[in-house]
Amino acid sequence: MPRPAIELFQKTFGTTPGAAASAPGRVNLIGEHTDYNGGPVLPIAIAARTNAAIGPGAPGESGVLEAVSTRYPIVSRVKWQEELPSGWVAYVAGVLRELWSFEAVPFDGSVRVAITSDVPIGAGLSSSAALSVAVAKALAPNLSARQVAGVAFRAEHDHVGVRCGVMDQTISALGKPDHALLFECASLAATQIPFGARLLLVDTGKRHDLSRGGLNERRAECEAAVKRLKIELPELQWLASWPAEWLPRLKRALREPLRSRAVHVVSETARTRFAAQLLQQGKLRQFGKLLYESHESCRRLYECSSPELDTVVSAAKRAGALGARLTGAGWGGAAIVLVNKTDQKTVPAIQRAFEGAYGRSAPISEVKASAGAHTERV
Ligand code: GLA
Secondary structure, three states: OOHHHHHHHHHHHOOOOOEEEEEEEEEEOOOOOOHHHOOEEOEEEEEEEEEEEEEEOOOOOOOEEEEEEOOOOOOEEEEOOOOOOOOOHHHHHHHHHHHHHOOOOOHHHOEEEEEEEOOOOOOOOOHHHHHHHHHHHHHOOOOOHHHHHHHHHHHHHHHHOOOOOOHHHHHHHHOOOOEEEEEEOOOOOEEEEEOOOEEEEEEOOOOOOOOOHHHHHHHHHHHHHHHHHOOOOOOOOOHHHOOHHHHHHHHHHOOOOHHHHHHHHHHHHHHHHHHHHHHHOOOHHHHHHHHHHHHHHHHHOOOOOOHHHHHHHHHHHHOOOOEEEEEOOOOOOEEEEEEOOOOOOHHHHHHHHHHHHHOOOOOEEEEOOOOOOEEEOO
């Protein structure tokens, strides 16, 4: 519900906002670290959303952004064209800068923004994409879903400097209830696939920060791998386009750790396309097996798992769950577990294993494929 953001706006600025929009977080079913390598991803939008209420700034001011959120209740004031603020306001400023680059900023560039959200931060559920997409949709409601995704992506990637791929903003903008989105990140082909299975989300409680950490390092490794592989195949643009049947040649050409990273990307690409076919055919058991394989590849080859995530995935497997894997960048955050509708064993088994290993519980909830960004009535 957007009301809290509208109320926060009124309480903070003493006026009514001009527009409001909301956008969801996401979980990725399979296709990890493939997006920035030009491969496919298969995410769903989740029910947790970020709401943005916006309105013009104080009369007589230009180029000023005032931003407030329930999580950071002190108003930030920045000249967004001159400086990029730190923290969450950078994402809002990034969206303004991106819209400005094609002359779509309203209100003489002075904007007030109020944000509320129930997407947890650092849990691997794309709280930053939900924020950027919600703000972009509120500021430019006439853009298409794909345009909104593009604005939000460039805000994060080009302005804030997070070296993410296009998956998070795309699913946050294009999500559809009861559907997963097969998105080919090189050709930008999008296919909605019905998804009504029972999916658990396990939050390991281990937070990570995308703007630092392993993602930038992995991207650099993938770029180095492409550079080397171009000697073998000069036309190669994206690591994910390396032919899967040429894996032996790839392994000969690359040294560790680039070899492992590249084998993950190429095999995950094939696995994701196959998984999408299985989902389309309703073959959930086989689909689930690929989730386990994907986790193993992330753990062993891409080295982006964590002991907590591994504990959850092994406990799910021992309990007979259909599939399980880390979701999102990894190195902490959340795992997904695919279970039969009647399954009663998996949740207590994961809880026991996690508590036994870490002396604390890991919250488990069910997630449903939900709607993407939309405007809200003010
Ligand atoms: C993060 C990035 C995404 C994607 C995933 C890994 O969530 O924001 O673009 O690269 O990691 O699949």
